[in-house]
Amino acid sequence: MSDVPNATILLVEDNDDDVFAMKRALKLTGVSNPLQVVTDGQQALDYLSGAAEYANREKHPLPFLVFLDLKLPYVHGFEVLAWLQRHPELKSIVVIVLTSSAEERDHDKAYALGARSYLVKPPTADNLKDVFNSLKSLWLSKADSLPLSSEPAG
Amino acid sequence: MDSNSTAKSSKNLAPRDGGRLKQDAAALGEELRPSKDEPAACLDVQERTPTKALIAFQKEAFEMAASGASLMEVLEFLTRSAENQTQQKAIAVIHLLNDAGTRFVQTVAPSLPAHYSQSTNGMDVSSGAGPCCAAITGRRRVIMADVAASVEFPAFRTFALPLGIRGGWSTPILSSHGKALGTFANYFREVREPSPLDNLLGDIVTRTASIIIERKRAEHASQRLAAVVEFSDDAIVSKDLNGVITSWNRGAERIFGYTAEEMVGKPITLLIPAERLSEEATILNRIRRAELIDHYETVRRRKDGRVIEVSLTVSPIKDADGKIIGASKIARDITERRRLELQQRSLYELVAAVNSAASLSEIFEGALNCICECQNVERASILLRDADGVMRFKAWRGISEGYRQAVEGHSPWKPDDPDPQPVLIEDVAAVPLEQDLRAVIVQERIRALAFIPLTCEKRLLGKIMAYHNGPHAFTPAEIRPMQTVASQIAFAIERRQIAESLERQVNERTASLRQAIAQMEEFSYTVSHDLRAPLRGMQVYTEALLQDYGPSLPNEARHYLDRIAANSARLDKMILDVLTFSRVARAELRLERVNVDRLARQIVEQYPGMRPPDAQIDIQPLHDLLGHEPSLTQALSNLFNNAVKFVAPAIKPSVRVWSERKGGRVRLWVADNGIGIDPKYQHRLFGMFERVHPDLKYDGTGVGLAIVKKAVERMGGRVGMESDGVRGSRFWIELGAVDLK
Numbered sequence: 001m002s003d004v005p006n007a008t009i010l011l012v013e014d015n016d017d018d019v020f021a022m023k024r025a026l027k028l029t030g031v032s033n034p035l036q037v038v039t040d041g042q043q044a045l046d047y048l049s050g051a052a053e054y055a056n057r058e059k060h061p062l063p064f065l066v067f068l069d070l071k072l073p074y075v076h077g078f079e080v081l082a083w084l085q086r087h088p089e090l091k092s093i094v095v096i097v098l099t100s101s102a103e104e105r106d107h108d109k110a111y112a113l114g115a116r117s118y119l120v121k122p123p124t125a126d127n128l129k130d131v132f133n134s135l136k137s138l139w140l141s142k143a144d145s146l147p148l149s150s151e152p153a154g
Numbered sequence: 155m156d157s158n159s160t161a162k163s164s165k166n167l168a169p170r171d172g173g174r175l176k177q178d179a180a181a182l183g184e185e186l187r188p189s190k191d192e193p194a195a196c197l198d199v200q201e202r203t204p205t206k207a208l209i210a211f212q213k214e215a216f217e218m219a220a221s222g223a224s225l226m227e228v229l230e231f232l233t234r235s236a237e238n239q240t241q242q243k244a245i246a247v248i249h250l251l252n253d254a255g256t257r258f259v260q261t262v263a264p265s266l267p268a269h270y271s272q273s274t275n276g277m278d279v280s281s282g283a284g285p286c287c288a289a290i291t292g293r294r295r296v297i298m299a300d301v302a303a304s305v306e307f308p309a310f311r312t313f314a315l316p317l318g319i320r321g322g323w324s325t326p327i328l329s330s331h332g333k334a335l336g337t338f339a340n341y342f343r344e345v346r347e348p349s350p351l352d353n354l355l356g357d358i359v360t361r362t363a364s365i366i367i368e369r370k371r372a373e374h375a376s377q378r379l380a381a382v383v384e385f386s387d388d389a390i391v392s393k394d395l396n397g398v399i400t401s402w403n404r405g406a407e408r409i410f411g412y413t414a415e416e417m418v419g420k421p422i423t424l425l426i427p428a429e430r431l432s433e434e435a436t437i438l439n440r441i442r443r444a445e446l447i448d449h450y451e452t453v454r455r456r457k458d459g460r461v462i463e464v465s466l467t468v469s470p471i472k473d474a475d476g477k478i479i480g481a482s483k484i485a486r487d488i489t490e491r492r493r494l495e496l497q498q499r500s501l502y503e504l505v506a507a508v509n510s511a512a513s514l515s516e517i518f519e520g521a522l523n524c525i526c527e528c529q530n531v532e533r534a535s536i537l538l539r540d541a542d543g544v545m546r547f548k549a550w551r552g553i554s555e556g557y558r559q560a561v562e563g564h565s566p567w568k569p570d571d572p573d574p575q576p577v578l579i580e581d582v583a584a585v586p587l588e589q590d591l592r593a594v595i596v597q598e599r600i601r602a603l604a605f606i607p608l609t610c611e612k613r614l615l616g617k618i619m620a621y622h623n624g625p626h627a628f629t630p631a632e633i634r635p636m637q638t639v640a641s642q643i644a645f646a647i648e649r650r651q652i653a654e655s656l657e658r659q660v661n662e663r664t665a666s667l668r669q670a671i672a673q674m675e676e677f678s679y680t681v682s683h684d685l686r687a688p689l690r691g692m693q694v695y696t697e698a699l700l701q702d703y704g705p706s707l708p709n710e711a712r713h714y715l716d717r718i719a720a721n722s723a724r725l726d727k728m729i730l731d732v733l734t735f736s737r738v739a740r741a742e743l744r745l746e747r748v749n750v751d752r753l754a755r756q757i758v759e760q761y762p763g764m765r766p767p768d769a770q771i772d773i774q775p776l777h778d779l780l781g782h783e784p785s786l787t788q789a790l791s792n793l794f795n796n797a798v799k800f801v802a803p804a805i806k807p808s809v810r811v812w813s814e815r816k817g818g819r820v821r822l823w824v825a826d827n828g829i830g831i832d833p834k835y836q837h838r839l840f841g842m843f844e845r846v847h848p849d850l851k852y853d854g855t856g857v858g859l860a861i862v863k864k865a866v867e868r869m870g871g872r873v874g875m876e877s878d879g880v881r882g883s884r885f886w887i888e889l890g891a892v893d894l895k
Contacts (some may be wrong), residue, residue, distance in 0.1 A: 015687055015691075017687070017688075017690065017691035017694060017695070018687070018690070018691075018694075020694065020695075020698075021690070021694040022697060023692070071683050100682055100686050100687065100690070102684045121690055122690050122693065122694045
């Protein structure tokens with residue numbers, strides 16, 4: 001997946017098995033971007049705002065892509081989306097929602113709150129490829145504005 | 155004496171013409187005045203031998219009649235006097251006719267035995283049984299000089315001879331208008347022709363009798379009339395053209411409260427309220443023009459000052475020359491009628507308000523009107539028992555706040571009285587009451603009260619009250635409408651309470667239903683997220699194991715892993731189907747026009763397994779219908795999916811879809827070339843988790859058709875299928891059509 005920008009991806013997911021599934025799917029897809037994982041909604045907000053332990057952007061760079069589970073401890077995925085909407089400086093970050101069902105109301109609400117796409121869990125290499133392909137044009141046109149990782153692609 | 159001689163005698167002796175007779179009668183009438191000249195004019199000019207005696211008994215008869223003797227007494231006197239004139243040779247008899255002149259009804263025969271009268275009373279004059287009958291029918295004197303020789307009246311002969319009657323004659327008594335009133339018969343104990351004196355006697359007796367009979371009958375009629383007037387319920391009053399009262403009956407005394415002594419000679423305007431005085435002038439003017447005033451409704455004032463409503467009929471009174479000299483006035487007191495009308499109207503209004511489910515305050519207002527009209531009072535109230543069973547004022551008229559506060563909570567019935575009856579206090583001063591209560595009632599100047607219970611199904615709801623200023627005797631006729639008012643109020647209250655409790659129930663149920671739905675949604679969410687997470691883990695690791703280590707595993711181990719993966723996938727599919735079913739079952743549906751033709755084609759577009767080369771679904775143009783698009787999508791996808799799935803190996807699925815419009819419905823058909831379903835299993839087809847084909851050959855969760863059925867039923871439609879179990883199946887769903895416009 002050479003089209004994907006070589007920058008940090010943030011995964012917000014509390015379930016270890018799902019983290020495993022995502023890491024494996026990314027690997028099978030050939031996406032080797034640095035992956036940061038946080039396990040609840042509050043951590044996601046801290047990470048994105050650079051609060052507390054995430055203040056060091058060297059160590060915790062802003063992601064260009066967030067995989068966001070919805071059902072999260074402390075702060076729900078929807079609240080994370082809403083928070084992002086209130087922070088226009090972060091509007092270039094693409095959020096893909098992870099859902100466990102095809103419940104339409106969740107998708108509708110997520111889109112309304114600014115999510116770009118959704119992935120039904122567990123993520124598979126094929127699904128990931130589809131999603132990345134659909135976002136390709138977006139990344140090409142906005143390549144300049146991406147918060148690129150300082151680290152070189154792996 | 156034969157009939158010829160009778161006729162001849164009659165001719166000679168027939169009374170003079172009517173005019174003459176009338177004149178004679180009038181002259182005889184003068185005899186009532188004692189100091190009059192000799193009544194020579196009454197005697198036949200050719201028979202100028204009147205005896206003093208004849209004149210004397212005639213005069214005496216008139217005096218008797220004038221001084222109040224009865225008609226029968228006077229007639230008896232006449233017969234006896236006639237007998238005296240013949241030195242007792244004659245037997246005098248007077249027969250009186252009924253009004254119609256057809257039968258003898260009274261007989262005066264003082265010298266004959268009683269059985270004579272008994273056999274002549276009731277005799278039909280047309281029978282011609284005797285000379286008296288013939289005298290009536292012939293209007294002339296009938297002479298039978300020799301009874302024994304007579305062939306004319308055989309019945310009379312056999313009747314008269316044993317009584318010693320040998321001869322005689324009968325003279326009709328004719329009225330001033332020539333109407334037969336009766337006969338005067340003179341019988342003799344000897345054969346005899348009438349002498350001139352006999353004739354004169356006959357004439358004088360019949361004329362005198364005629365005058366007295368007429369006068370007595372007129373007197374009687376006018377007495378009857380006077381009695382009618384006197385005892386009439388209506389006021390009957392006469393007045394002259396100046397409006398001065400000339401007569402005043404008992405009805406007038408009763409209605410207006412004045413006696414005749416008080417009113418005769420007084421102006422009628424005493425009765426007229428000041429603001430209506432002009433009415434009298436109008437009435438008198440109309441009377442002068444000889445107009446009748448019929449049922450004129452107005453008001454008049456009684457002696458006690460009370461104003462009453464009356465209906466007047468006034469008609470002119472004329473004198474003998476036809477000149478209008480006054481007016482007679484009939485007045486009927488319609489106060490009561492008016493009150494009953496108002497009472498009826500207020501009851502109708504109340505019933506109408508109750509029936510139209512007006513607000514309780516409007517109904518109470520109508521009820522207070524009714525109570526005041528029915529009881530003829532100005533004060534009334536309505537009390538209802540509150541939640542604690544205490545009587546509370548809900549509506550009232552004319553009673554003070556202090557009174558309300560003092561008596562609130564008081565009830566003459568026990569709360570659990572199964573059949574509370576009206577309590578009527580006719581005079582507060584005359585019944586035992588609690589001291590405090592009496593003081594309050596007296597202070598409010600209430601003298602009589604009615605407590606009418608408001609009940610519904612033997613439960614005491616409250617009471618209605620009427621308050622009288624003075625003592626009052628309650629009648630059943632005025633309590634009955636009060637009870638009607640009470641039952642109307644009770645009905646309105648009961649209905650209101652039922653409506654309120656129904657509304658409360660609906661709200662409670664709606665709330666609990668909403669809660670159940672919310673719980674159901676929460677449950678579904680939990681199932682889809684939390685229950686599926688571990689399953690997903692199993693799937694992910696199984697797959698990773700197979701992919702990463704599969705090549706180094708023994709075949710059998712790989713096979714086991716395949717089975718784990720298949721079962722995990724199947725469990726996940728089942729969970730998803732159940733979630734779909736529950737979503738379809740609870741989705742809020744709003745039916746709208748659905749372009750089902752486009753929808754069906756889109757579904758086929760979405761699933762590669764429904765398109766060539768795997769399958770062929772042939773969709774004919776479909777009618778639009780009324781549905782809920784997401785539910786319809788779910789139902790059609792499931793049907794299409796089944797249609798292409800349950801096909802014999804090596805057969806390419808071929809499905810035909812078409813629609814029919816039947817009245818207000820559209821039926822969509824989905825026919826396949828599949829394995830069909832044996833009719834004996836078809837009834838299980840649409841149930842949850844029902845599978846009619848073995849697991850191994852066709853995968854499925856057994857929920858798909860249950861979802862179709864639930865979705866279609868939620869849209870107000872029906873589902874069904876036809877199959878012979880061999881040549882495919884034809885499923886159908888039927889929904890409302892869209893009106894063609």
